[in-house]
Amino acid sequence: MAYMVPETIPRSATAGERILFESLKAHLPSDYIVYYEPEIRGRRPDFVLIGPDLGIVILEVKDYTKGTLYQINHDEWLLRNTSGALVKTKSPLKQARENAFILTDHLKKDKNLLQEGGTNLKFPYGFGTVFTRLKQEDFIKHNLYQVIESAFVLCRDEIDPDEEGFYPDIVLEKIRGMFTVWPPKRNVLTHEDIQAIRFHLFPEVRISAEFKTPTQHQDQLLLSLHNIKTMDLHQENLAKQLGDKHRLIRGVAGSGKTLVLASRAKMLAKTQPDWKILVLCYGIPLSRSLKQMIVRMMNEPEDLLDLLQPASSVNETESQIEVYNFHEWLRNSLRMKEADIPDLLEKAGRSEAILPTYDAIMIDEGQDFEADWLKLLGYCLNPDTQSLLLVEDRAQTIFKRKKSLAQDIGLDFRGRSKVLSINYRNTAQIVQFAWDFYQKHSQLKHTVQEGSIEGIEIIPPQSTKRKGPEPIIKSFGSLQEEMNFVSKSITFLHREKNIPLEDIAILYRVKNSFKTSYIDEIKDSLNNHQLPYTWITENAESKRNFVRDEHSIKISTIDSAKGLDFRAVFIVNVESMPFPLEEVEEREVSLFYIGMTRALEWLFLTYSGQSKFTAYLDDVAKMRSERQPSGAQLG
Known part of the structure; x- marks a missing residue:
């Protein structure tokens, strides 16, 4: 069964397109990818097929009947439309051929996709037509094969x-015969090749937040594209399900929830230029990072080779996408405080309130939004579009949880919910370490479930195969010794491991006690x-002015780091957790889990005192020492 993008065909598709969609899905191999009406270089081919042993095939689909065809030749077709008038159009095969050439000419710019020492692609490509x-x-009967050879027709x-x-094998058999260009050496497309093709053809799947502008030399630019990063197909499908009313995405830490939200915002802005779009989250730093990510996505050229030319920046104020944290939106758009929300909701219920209207609302960190906040946003949502995207991870809940989305905002997400369970951010070692801690300490562990999203509270993460060092646990006799180790470790990572300072963060729970100023x-x-x-x-000002790429180590509370990630993370003064003044220990468990899952590659946990959490870390360190040492060593 092939992987379809989108996973279900839109309602606007013709009956014939639906039959072809289901046939390709059912009868092509599972490692084939089928795109329905993707936008590529200003064109919209009906279907694009990519397969490891296939290459690329473009299909043009027509629902012509015998009565439609009036006069045809190899180049132009004269058709009779529904009103009986004659209209001239390009031959369907010629349309498919032109789309294939535009697509492949673009891919030829990446030397990694070319034959060694040549100028042609290292894989075959073809095109064909489907008459439904x-x-x-x-x-x-009508001698149509004289105009289009049977090899190019389904x-x-x-x-x-x-x-x-009909027999099932015919679909794949005919598609494999639609090639006119064959490389002298038949290559099977690798996973990296397919990632590269998707990266070039579909800009919306790029993980733009992680893209760094390469040096201004074409060979080096092309070489830099060898290590490209894209969403996985599941993330891409979620982002591309546009305008289909309200949706809920629940995902584990590091699963790309924010990336899917930002990509969806960009695509909605592109496909619905008249829409007013609102993007909200809880934390100020994440709102700044989200805004920077969306602006980068909006500014990024369709063709990465355009990066060789001076970039023309998009004026943020001209974009229809507003990005705020919730309380900032309250102040700026409604000129009110949170305490005023109940009165406003009463007026809205009586249709007496004047509220801004948004065609689409997207909420990150949805697990931390109060019920009244969501009700208020529900009143601000255009009833004709009903385009609400709520993204959440209940394992990262740090406030009292609302009970029911249906009760809170009156929207039923059954059948409109998706799960992102693979953690792409962290290494396998960090994922396992953080999840082991969470399962050991969380009171919600009985709600951890596999399977359908309906009723799920906590989603267990699955890690990618990316490996890295074990999280480093260090205890010290004093805070000064602890911080001296942290600073020396940062210096080592920066100099020896080439980790930029902006990719390093120090996270803390509290900044001082009656005895000590930890932040000092x-x-x-x-x-x-x-x-x-x-x-x-x-x-508040430093939060609002946060710039992710500023060349400096970032110091933050754990809760303000939600939604952010860094290659190296130091969680210091762990003995301050669970914080004794915090009545709900579950919040402390979630905070520590959040902090650990901010680390992409290196995670350091340091402390110079004792607590319930440090006792757990002591036990882990003791078990490690009893085994053959396998943790990462500095120096």
């Missing part, structure tokens, strides 16, 4: 299982080691 209302006997009785004489110790140690830093959570 004409059978093979029609083609024979007829109704070759794609429809309900037709007499952190800053003093970094200053002594001449390491530049930005204290993101110093005050």
Whole structure:
């Protein structure tokens, strides 16, 4: 069964397109990818097929009947439309051929996809036509095969299982015969090749937040594209399900939820240029990171080779996408505080309130939104579009959880819910370490379930195969010793592992106690080691001015780091967790889990005191020492 993008065909598709969609899905191999009406270089081919042993095939689909065809030749077709008038159009095969050439000419810009030492692609590509209302006997009777060779045609009785004489193997057999260009050496497309093809043809699947502008030399640019990053197919499908009313995405930490949301925002802005779009989250730093990510996506050229030319920036104020954290939106758009929401909801219920209207609303960190916040946003949503996207991970809940989305905002997400269970952010070691801790300490562990999303509270993560060092656990006799180790470790990672300072974060639970200023110790140690830093959570202004790519180590509370990630993360002063003044320990469990899953590659847990969490870490360190040492060593 082939992988379809989108996974279900839109309602606007013709009956014939639906038959072909289901036939391709059912009768092509599972490692084939089939795109329905993707936008590529300003064109919209009906179907694009990519397969490891196939290459690329473009299909043009027509629902012509015998009565439609008036006069045809190899180049132009004269057709009779529904009103009886004659209209001239390009030959369907010529349309498919032109689309294939536009697509493949673009791919030839990537030297990694070319034959060694040549200028042609290292894999075959072809094109063909599908006539969903004409059978093979029609083609024979009316001599249509003289205009389009049979090798480039699929007829109704070759794609429809309900037709007499249909047999399943014919679909793949005919598609494999639609090639006109064959490389001298038959190559099987690798996973990296297919990623590269998707990366070039579908800009919306690029993980733009991780894309760094390469040097201004074409050979180096092409070489840099060898290590490209794209969404996986499941993420891409979620992002491409546009305008289909309200949707809920639940995902584990690091599963790309924010990426899917940002990509969906970009695609909605592109396909619905008149729409007013609102993107909200809970934390200020994440709102700034989200805004920077969306702006990068909007500014990124369709053709990455355009990066060789000076970029023309898009004026953010001209974009129809507003990005805020919730309380900032309240202040800026409604000129009110959270305490005023209940009165406003009463007025809205009586249709007496004047509220802004948005055609699409997207919410990240949905698990932290209060019921009244969601009700208010429900009143601001255009009733004609009903385009609400709610993204959440209940394992990252740090506030009292609403009970029911249906009760809270009156929207039923059954059948409109998706799960992202694969953690792409962290290494397998970090995923397992963080999840082991969560399962050990969470009171919600009985709600951890596999399977359908309906009723799920917590989604167990699946890790990618990306490996890395084991999380490093270190205890010290004093906070000064602890911070000296942190600063030296940062220096090592920066100099020896080439990790940029902006990809390193220090996370803390509380900034001081009645005895000690933890934040002062952190800053003093970094200053002594001449390491530049930005204290993101110093005050409201520093949060609002947060720039992810600024060349400095980021210092933040754990809860303000939600939604962000860094190659190396240091969680210091772990003995302050669980925080004794926090009544609900479950919140502390979630916070520590959130902090650990901010780390892409390196995770350091340091402490110079004792607590319930450090006792757990001591036990882990003891078990490690009893085994053959396998943890990562610095130096």
